[in-house]
Every structure is written in C-alpha cells, then in structure tokens.
Amino acid sequence: GIQVExxxxxxxxxxxxxxxxxxxxxxxxxxxxxxxxxxxxxxxNLFYIPSGTKQNGRLSxxxxxxxxxxxxxxxxxxxxDSGVYFCAVFNSGSRLTFGEGTQLTVNP
Amino acid sequence: NAGVTQTPxxxxxxxxxxxxxxxxxxxxxxxxxxxxxxxxxxxxLIHYSVGAGxxxxxxxxxxxxxxxxxxxxxxxxxxSAAPSQTSVYFCxxxxxxxxFSYEQYFGPGTRLTVT
Numbered sequence: 001g002i003q004v005e006x007x008x009x010x011x012x013x014x015x016x017x018x019x020x021x022x023x024x025x026x027x028x029x030x031x032x033x034x035x036x037x038x039x040x041x042x043x044x045n046l047f048y049i050p051s052g053t054k055q056n057g058r059l060s061x062x063x064x065x066x067x068x069x070x071x072x073x074x075x076x077x078x079x080x081d082s083g084v085y086f087c088a089v090f091n092s093g094s095r096l097t098f099g100e101g102t103q104l105t106v107n108p
Numbered sequence: 109n110a111g112v113t114q115t116p117x118x119x120x121x122x123x124x125x126x127x128x129x130x131x132x133x134x135x136x137x138x139x140x141x142x143x144x145x146x147x148x149x150x151x152x153l154i155h156y157s158v159g160a161g162x163x164x165x166x167x168x169x170x171x172x173x174x175x176x177x178x179x180x181x182x183x184x185x186x187x188s189a190a191p192s193q194t195s196v197y198f199c200x201x202x203x204x205x206x207x208f209s210y211e212q213y214f215g216p217g218t219r220l221t222v223t
Contacts, residue, residue, distance in 0.1 A: 030209035041196060043214040050209070086150060090209055095166060096141070096200075098150035 002027045002091045006099035013077050013106050021072040021102045023087030030090045032063050034072050037084040037101070046072070046085075077106045110134050112201045112215035120221045121189040129184040129218050131199030139202035139210050140182040144168065144195040145217075151198060157182055189222045196220070 003026040013019055023032070031050040035043050047054050047061040049070065054061055058077075063070040074081055084101040091097070115130045133140065141156035143166075153166030157176040171193060173185040186193060197218045202210035 030207070031205060031211065033212060035214075041217055041219075043198065043217075045211075045213060048205070048211040050205075088151075088212070095153055095156065096210070096212055098152075100150045 001095075002029070002089060002097050004087060004089055004097050004099035006085075006087055006102050008102060009100070010103045011105070013104070015077060015079060015106055015108050017077050017106075018073070018075045019077060019104070021074070021085050021087075021104075023070045023072070023099055025068050025070075025087075025089050027068070027091055029065065029068075032065075032070050032087065032089045033096075034061055034070070035086045035088065036081075037086060039083055043086075074104075077104075079106050079108055082106050112199055112213055114197075114199050114215040114218050116218060117216065118219050120223065121186070122223055123189060123191060125189050127186050127189070129186075129197055129199075129220075131182045131184065131215060132180050133182075133201035133213075134180065135201055135203070135213070136179060137201040137203055137213075138179065139204065140176070141166070141200045141202070141212075142172070142174065142182070142184045143198045143200065144193075145198060146195050154184065154197075186220075191222045194220060194222045 005024045034046040049063045051065045060073045086101045087099045138159045142154040143151040155174040157163045199215040200212045202212045
C-alpha cells in the first residue's frame with residue numbers, strides 16, 4: 001500500500017515563530033488532507049489540497065502531486081496551534097492512509 | 109447540521125463483552141468509515157462503506173463488524189471485546205470529490221477501555 005511519511009516527528013516552537021511541516025507519499029494520490037488533532041483529541045480539517053496552494057489565515061498548504069509531497073506552513077504560531085498535525089491521502093484503493101503525524105508544541 | 113455524531117463518548121467493557129459504537133451523519137454523504145487510534149499513532153482504517161448496503165474491510169478489521177442499512181448510520185460492533193481493542197475510535201463521513209476521491213469529516217471519537 002501507499003506509504004505516507006511526515007517530518008519532523010516533533011517540533012517545539014516559541015510563540016510567534018514560523019514552521020514548515022512536510023508530508024511525503026510513495027504513490028500518486030487522488031487527494032490529500034491536512035488535519036489538526038487538538039489536545040482534546042478532536043480532529044479538525046485544515047485543508048483539502050490534492051494539488052496547488054491554499055491559505056487560511058496564518059496557515060497555508062502546498063501540494064506538488066508530481067513530486068509526491070505536501071507542505072503545511074504555520075506562521076506567527078500561537079499556543080492554540082499545539083497538537084498533532086496529520087497528513088492523509090486517498091489513492092485508488094478508496095482508503096484514506098494517514099501519516100504518523102507531527103507533534104507540535106508552542107510555548108508562550 | 110450536526111455533522112458526524114458518535115455515541116458513547118466513553119465506554120469501559122470487560123473482556124468478552126460485546127457492544128455497538130454508534131455513528132450518524134446528516135450531510136447525505138455516501139462514504140463512511142471507522143478508524144482506531146492507538147497512543148502516539150496515526151489512524152488506522154477498520155471498515156468502510158461506499159453506500160447503503162455496501163461495506164468493505166480496511167487495514168485492521170478483525171474483531172469488528174459493520175453494516176450500513178441507511179445512508180445516515182454506520183454502527184461498529186465489537187463482537188467479543190479484548191484488551192487489544194482499547195483505543196479511541198473515530199467515525200468519518202466523506203464528501204465525494206471525484207472518482208476514488210473524498211474529503212473526510214471526523215466525529216468527536218469514542219474512548220474505549222477493555223479490562
């Protein structure tokens with residue numbers, strides 16, 4: 001099956017810093033989503049982004065499908081950004097495959 | 109729209125007991141799925157359904173059963189609970205965006221402990 005790798009596995013930032021999270025996938029995909037799992041365990045949709053670039057406030061994402069990677073940018077990080085960020089992909093098997101996530105901690 | 113709802117939020121079972129985790133969505137999505145998340149890990153697919161009357165196995169289906177009699181509901185049954193099934197269970201409902209392409213929305217999760 002398709003492999004999804006995220007980096008870095010852990011990231012610690014000071015409030016106000018910027019960061020880039022990466023997601024690599026091993027095969028062509030039909031779509032890609034980024035999720036934020038907050039400290040209470042909720043999974044929140046951030047982006048549905050099979051290709052191209054999208055922005056939502058301080059967050060933006062870029063997927064380069066031909067090169068099999070996606071990037072999530074967080075600017076001016078806040079403590080509420082803490083949690084785990086997951087990348088997940090759909091390929092032809094009708095299954096969403098998750099990466100293992102990046103644990104982000106933003107300190108005040 | 110309530111989105112995706114799951115009940116119960118928490119459950120403790122004894123080994124060998126059976127139970128059903130409920131999942132409902134009000135977005136008229138055809139595709140629904142169940143995942144489990146173990147500590148420090150990503151989500152793993154248990155079962156999924158592409159429409160009423162159609163279900164299929166995911167990555168970790170053993171010990172679980174599903175059925176889809178309506179578009180709205182997709183219950184997950186644990187047949188004989190085992191401690192290895194202690195996990196957080198997420199139900200998802202998905203909007204089709206093309207062939208084999210979906211945008212997923214997750215429920216709040218059910219935290220299950222099997223003693």
